[in-house]
Amino acid sequence: MNTTLIEDYVSLICPTCQRPVRVVRIYAPSQPGLKLVGIKHDDHIVVIKFDKYGVARDINAYKLIDPERVKAEHFAICKRCKRSVPLLFGRGLREYAIDHNDHFVIIFLMGKTFVLQVIDKIPPIRIAPRLNIVARIRKEIGLKNLAMILYYAITEPNRVVNIPATVEKDLKFLLREIFGRIPLRLRIGPLVELNWVEEADFFQRKILQVLGFSDKEALTVLKESVEMIINMTESFKRLLRKKGVNFVCDQLSYLKEKDPKLFALFQKLLGISCI
Numbered sequence: 060m061n062t063t064l065i066e067d068y069v070s071l072i073c074p075t076c077q078r079p080v081r082v083v084r085i086y087a088p089s090q091p092g093l094k095l096v097g098i099k100h101d102d103h104i105v106v107i108k109f110d111k112y113g114v115a116r117d118i119n120a121y122k123l124i125d126p127e128r129v130k131a132e133h134f135a136i137c138k139r140c141k142r143s144v145p146l147l148f149g150r151g152l153r154e155y156a157i158d159h160n161d162h163f164v165i166i167f168l169m170g171k172t173f174v175l176q177v178i179d180k181i182p183p184i185r186i187a188p189r190l191n192i193v194a195r196i197r198k199e200i201g202l203k204n205l206a207m208i209l210y211y212a213i214t215e216p217n218r219v220v221n222i223p224a225t226v227e228k229d230l231k232f233l234l235r236e237i238f239g240r241i242p243l244r245l246r247i248g249p250l251v252e253l254n255w256v257e258e259a260d261f262f263q264r265k266i267l268q269v270l271g272f273s274d275k276e277a278l279t280v281l282k283e284s285v286e287m288i289i290n291m292t293e294s295f296k297r298l299l300r301k302k303g304v305n306f307v308c309d310q311l312s313y314l315k316e317k318d319p320k321l322f323a324l325f326q327k328l329l330g331i332s333c334i
C-alpha cells in the first residue's frame with residue numbers, strides 16, 4: 060500500500076478538456092517557491108505548479124496560438140530564445156500560449172500592457188490509467204458511504220462503522236493520512252449502508268473532485284478540506300463563547316444561500332440552529 064504514495068508521477072484533470080494529465084512528479088527548489096511546468100494538450104497547454112514536496116498545488120490551461128497563423132502588429136521578445144512573440148491586442152484574448160519547442164511562452168494581456176512567462180515544457184507520460192485510493196474505496200463501498208465515513212470521523216469519532224475486509228487497508232491508510240490517526244471504531248464485516256445526511260454533501264463533492272487525481276494530490280486535497288472544516292469550526296466555537304449564537308449565525312449567513320449544505324454542516328458541528 061505504501062508504494063502508492065511514492066508514485067513518481069502525477070495525475071490531474073485538465074481544466075479545459077477534462078482528460079487526465081499525467082507527468083513525472085517535480086519538486087520545487089524552495090518553499091514558498093513553486094515550480095511551473097507545461098504539457099501540450101492538443102490546442103491548449105496545461106500548466107502545473109509543484110511545491111517543494113512534489114505536490115501539484117495548482118493546474119491551469121491556456122489556449123495555444125500558432126504564431127504562423129496570426130497577423131500581429133505588436134511583438135515582444137522571448138527571454139529564453141530571443142524569438143519574437145506576437146502580442147494579440149484587441150481580439151478578446153486575455154491570455155494565450157505559444158509553443159517554443161522546449162518551452163512555452165504564456166502571454167497575459169492587460170489593456171495595452173503585457174506580461175510574458177516562460178515555462179519549461181515536459182512530455183506527458185503514457186501509463187495505463189489506474190484507480191487512485193479514493194476511487195478504489197468508492198468502488199468498494201460507494202460514494203455516499205465514503206462521504207458519510209468522513210462526516211462521522213468529524214462529528215462522531217467514536218461511532219462503530221462496519222467495513223468490508225476488501226477496503227480495510229485502503230480506508231485505514233486514507234483516514235490516517237487525512238486525520239493523522241484512525242478515527243471511528245472500524246469493524247470488519249458486511250457493509251451496513253450508512254443513512255445519508257445532507258450535511259455530508261461537502262465531503263461527497265470533495266471525493267468527486269479528486270477521483271482522477273494521483274494518490275498524493277487526492278489525499279492532500281481531502282486532508283486540507285477536512286482541516287479547513289475543523290479549523291473553521293474551532294474559530295466559530297470561540298466566537299460562540301465570546302459573542303453568542305446570534306453573532307455566529309450572522310457570520311454564517313453568507314453561506315446560507317451560497318452553500319446551504321455547508322451551512323447545515325457548520326450548524327451541526329457547532330450544535331446550533333440558525334433561523
Ligand SMILES: [Zn+2]
Nearest residue numbers: 073075076100
Ligand atoms: Zn486538456
Ligand SMILES: [Zn+2]
Nearest residue numbers: 137139140159
Ligand atoms: Zn522562446
